[in-house]
Amino acid sequence: MTGELGDISVSDYYDSKVRHGEIDADADQRALAVRFDRLLEKVSEKRLSRKTSSLGWLFAKRQPVEPVRGLYIWGDVGRGKTMIMDLFFEIVPVKRKGRFHFHEFMRDMHARIKQARADIASGKIKGDDPIKPVAEDLCRELRLLCFDEFSVTDIADAMLLGRLFSRLFADGVVVVATSNVEPDLLYKDGLNRQLFVPFIQQLKERCEVVRLSSRTDFRMEKLGGQPVYLHPFSDEATARFQSMWESVVEAPRAPSDAVEVQGRTIHVPQAYHGMARFSFTDLCAKPLGASDYLRLCELYHTIFIEGVPQFERAMRNEAKRFITLIDTLYDNHIRVIALADVSQFDLGVKLGGTEAFEFDRTASRLTEMQSDEYLEQCSRL
Structure with a gap:
């Protein structure tokens, strides 16, 4: 032939x-x-x-x-x-x-x-x-x-x-x-x-x-052993984050995508074979909610998030969305690779009030999402 x-x-x-x-x-x-x-x-x-x-x-x-x-x-x-x-x-x-x-x-x-x-x-x-x-x-x-x-x-x-x-x-x-x-x-x-x-x-x-039930997740093998929560912001952390992305998409960039949710469109800056890359602003500075994040979970098994800041009191809305985002990703066993300003334990310390208390659970979940047990569970789903 x-x-x-x-x-x-x-x-x-x-x-x-x-x-x-x-x-x-x-x-x-x-x-x-x-x-x-x-x-x-x-x-x-x-x-x-x-x-x-x-x-x-x-x-x-x-x-x-x-x-x-x-x-x-x-x-x-x-x-x-x-x-x-x-x-x-x-x-x-x-x-x-x-x-x-x-x-x-x-x-x-x-x-x-x-x-x-x-x-x-x-x-x-x-x-x-x-x-x-x-x-x-x-x-x-x-x-x-x-x-x-x-x-x-x-x-x-x-x-x-x-x-x-x-x-x-x-x-x-x-x-x-x-x-x-x-x-x-x-x-x-x-x-x-x-x-x-x-x-x-x-x-x-x-x-x-x-x-097709091969022995392993070939793309995620490339991330094996690497930290999935990178901090603080630095040239080294940024370069490592970019390198991890390139290792799984096999290119510096991937095409954009658009996700429809109840008549609204979520812009996905880069998407490739079940993986998506966002900035913190893309996900938490816009009026998105649990239904939007759940829709992303239905489409992507791995999400890269860069630019997660340490939250100030003036960022209460962004903080609430971030809490909802992490809860949704955690509940749906989504693999998360994040680039943040500070450790997960320090993200919400400047918020005060209810949000600071709620961030204790978020920090705990972000910690668990870095564990071998959580990542292994993601690989099986």
Whole structure:
């Protein structure tokens, strides 16, 4: 088979990266690469059978083309799911292909549907269903859709997915997705979940479900043994904080993200594969609350926070938000790497009043969040 890198399979590509020291060998990862080899072969055969190929007319007339089942790969964070999918995406010989973070894709779909509604109202589009033209456009644009971090926590996404993907699957679009949860747990406990369950069944019918359970969280291995609460502010602490970020995102910077919460948008300055980086101002100087922080916990397993100050009395609102932030991150077992002005025990000593008392619990939680036991628990979730 011929991919964009020539005559190479996903497992060959994986083995090459192991030989060159770019990744460590892992039996479960390689087994997943072999599964992708089979998908690569099927997608390549499908291209040959299409009428646009030189022999397509022969195959198209004499034998029906079976729909190609994609892959839904799930498992704990940092196991290499995205890396293997990206190897496949790089070499698969499909011109009309797209690779998206799932939430990025859904934001685009909602924006398209909003525009379609406007076009229907103005008479530019006939009919009364805004999803239909969006699905049709997507089928023309893409034959292969790869999603990173497939998850459903929003009712608007849940209600849209069934109708949208029914059209994509019917048109033969191949779907590949990585996720931290198995399909049956998507949108767990969500509002009107019974309306979403048929989509789960459809997803399992059109995608082979594979669990990747490698031995460790490869990205977080790079943080092993390093302090996760850095203080005081200094060139050395800032450089170490930046180095820790670069070690897990494998670049100086990562793309920004935008998170929708009840009609509001939280700007995420940098986000990468379940990790997000904020300044203290981003999280605590803006009117955010527990529901906003909980939404971040649903999307990110590791949060970097820089610029945590020692709180003064004039910063009571910021202090209350910080207390709520740490409580939410702690309760949801989120890994936190922080760069602060002073130790956790001195953050609230200048506040006085109720906030100073409440900070005793915050300091205790920040201390526990640095422990091996807490970090190990984060790695298992």
